[in-house]
Amino acid sequence: MAIPPGARLAVQAAATVGVVALWATAIAPQINPYYLQVVDYIGINIVMAVSLNLINGHTGQFSIGHAGFMALGAYGSAAITYYGGPHVLPWLTDAIGLPKGAAEGMLLNGAMLAGGLLAAIAGVVVGIPTLRLRGDYLAIATLGFGEIIRVIILNLDVVGGARGFTDIPDLAGPFWIFLWAAITVLVVARLVASTKGLAFLAVREDEIAAEAVGISTTRTKVTAFLIGAFFAGIGGGLFAHNVTYLHTNMFTFMKSIEFIVMVVLGGMGSISGSVLAAIVLTTLPEALRAIDKYRMVMYAALLIVLMLTRPQGLMGNRELRLSRLMAVFRGRRGGVARAPGAAS
């Protein structure tokens, strides 16, 4: 208890970077590229599910527009690296003398931060007027915004329009994906555990009572949307620079639904649940490839059966904690909650 919180955070951050770096340099190159691709998708989906969980799970709002924010981050960052990359990269390596990897990392993260910011601004723009709405009305409004974003991008010729956006630089490998997955998990976990973060839970539990004790519910909801949308934008940026091709068909409302399913299946408000569900639901369709034609039918059937038998989700609203797992002395899934990369 004598450790100052700043030092703890620094140790945590250093440990995370270390684990992710170890994973990306020592383990990832050994994996067959197909499996690695699936693992990369898991990382991106963790970013998406955990950020959506902040909005839907912790704050109790119901957003079905997460794919729209993801699209903004994806297209925004991809436009920067695609158009700006050829100018910025030589400048970074030649004029400043950075090694190629570092220069690419800087470009990628700069672009992703810009994409995340774009998504966050959209989150606020969507949030402020629509958060007067409740429940289903909010859900359908966010769905509408997601679709509008998609149609607007579809009509933007600079980012490929209906042809799709091709030749995006391949910059986001396992290191950046899992570093951002870890950052998302840590930020959301620390946020909801903080004094300010309790406001999110209060709004979820009882909006009127929250208002009565002096919490600005609108502000809390907009904050949740801002942060959730920012990380969705980051997730989009990772996706764009991992897959190197974007089409608006990738960001339909079915995509948003995929993330919602992860949040609900994992347990609303359980971060480790979201991580677990992201892993299960990304792996499942791939594992079911063995039964090829029937796999999507099986996926849907499993989803229905899971909801019928466990409506509260896999984890309910509990968390997997490293310490508790250690106490039980069954560290099998121990790494999942904190450093997703370590588990793979």
Place this chain on the structure above:
Amino acid sequence: MATFIQQLLNGLAWGSVYALIALGYTMVYGVLKLINFAHGEVYMMGAMTGYYVGRWTQKADLPMALRLPVTLLGAMAACAVLGFAIERLAYKPLRSASRLSALITAIGVSLLLQNAGQLVFGADPKYFPSDSLLPYSEVVSVGEVVLSNRQLVIMVTAVVLMVALMLFVQRTRLGRAMRAVATDKNAAQLVGIPVDRIISLTFVIGSVLAAAAGVLVGLSNPKVEPLMGIMPGLKAFVAAVLGGIGNIAGAMLGGVLLGLVEVLVSGYGLSTYRDAVAFALLIGFLLFRPTGLLGRPDVAKV
């Protein structure tokens, strides 16, 4: 001017299809407060079974006048069973769980029907036997404005079904029971209304209307395929919200309004923005009149 009137006619025909689908959404929302995401797929199944029944009527060489009614009734019967099964198997066990679990289950059912449909019917589009069911002819043609017999059949069928529904809901005992369940499920139970059966009935009626919409769409847009329900399903839900969700007259009004706006927007050269306009209209409505055109405000009680 002629084009404008033509667009109005097209919009009315398209809008009455939206209205038929929207009714299913709004009725189910009324009794269960559930967005039945699988409803678009019921509409798809209506079109697909309509395709098979329609081809059968052609093979069996039924008289021309009987082919379309038989196709309609066949698709409606199939979807009635489907709607009943969906409610009993997927939603009823979750009646006491959170609404969100039911919503996710609805999404699961929707995915299941899409993918099972691709497996059973094949993913490639099929061509609805419109020419055998109702050969194209022009009923009215004034200058450049043409009203085809197909558009007329779509609008008349939709209106007949909607009037029948209104009469059923307003004038019969079962309809009154349905309204009672929508107002207060527990109180309805207390006065002896078989709530579960009424809920099943609501699903069956909604599914029958969606099936009719599927067959009617097949008449004018003959390409039918297992994923055709996604967008119209979503739009019909938008229509239900525009009219005021839970409100039957509102769903009709919202459907026709949305159909008109969409057709006008694409008719005047903005067709790529068609989907965006529908949703922009939705958001505009939600912001300034969140209860829709005819919905009553929902007062939050502490």
